[in-house]
Amino acid sequence: MPHRKVGSSIHLSGQLPFKDGELLGQGVVGRDVELETAQELARHAALNCLAAAVQAVGDLDRVRIVQMLVFVASTPDFGEQSQVANAASELLIEVLGENGRHARTAIGVAGLPLNTPVEIQVICTAV
Template sequence: MSLPLPQTVKGGTALERLANLGLELPVLAANAYYVDHNRVGDSIHIAGQLPFKAGVLLGQGVVGRDVDLETAKELARHAALNCLAAVVQAVGDLDRVRVVQMLVFVASPPDFGLQSKVAEGASELLIEVLGENGRHARTAIGVAGLPLNTPVEIQMVCTTAS
C-alpha cells in the first residue's frame, strides 16, 4: 500500500491555497432545469460539473482518442474546481467542507483503462486545497459520451467538516 499524497501547498486557508496555486473559484452559470448543489442536513450533493472556465468548455472529445491523458487530467482538475465553487454556494466557506465521495466520468473508448489516472488530476487538487478534508472515496468510470462532448464530468458528495 502506498502512502497518501501529502498536502504541500502553503496557505492558512483553502482560499489562500487556491490563490497560491494560481486559481480562483469560478462563478457558476445558473441553469433553469437543475441546481448545482442540493443540501440535505450536513450532506451536500454536487451536480455533475464540466470543465468550464468563464463560460467556455475547455475541451471536447474522447480521452485516449482525441484528448491525451495529461490534458484530461487538467480538465478533471478544472471540473473539480467547479465542484468546489458549487460547495461554496452551499456552505459559504471551503474550510468547512469535507469531500466524502467523488464520481468521475471519463468519455473514453472501451479499451482505454486509465480512467483512474484522469481522476487523479481532480483528487490532487482536492488534497492540495483542502488537505485531509479533501481525501475522498472515488469512482472513475469510462462512458461512451458526456454532455457537450466533454471528456470529463465530476459529481461529488461533501459534508460540513467538524
C-alpha cells in the same frame, strides 16, 4: 440547481471543465484527447466542484469531500480512467488538506454532455 442538501450531506451536480464560461475541451479520451489533457480538464472540473460546494456551505474552510465520481468519456480500450481521476483527487487534497480526502470511483462512459471528456460529481459535508 448545482447542489442539494440531504441531512448533513451536500450532493453537488455534475461539473464540467468550464473556465470563465468556456468549455475547455471536447472529445473522447484515447481518441481525440490525450491523458495529460484529460487530467487538466479533470482539475478544472474539480475546481468547479469546489465553487459549487462553497456556494452550498458559504466558506471553503467548511467543505469536507466525502465521495467523488469521475466520469471519463473514453474509448473502449482506454483503461486509465483512474489516472484522469487522480488529477482531480490530488487537487482536492492540495486545496483542502485532510478535508479533501475522499472515496472515489472513476468510470469510463461512451459520451458526456456537450461532448466534454470529463464530468465530476461530488458528495460533501459542511464542517
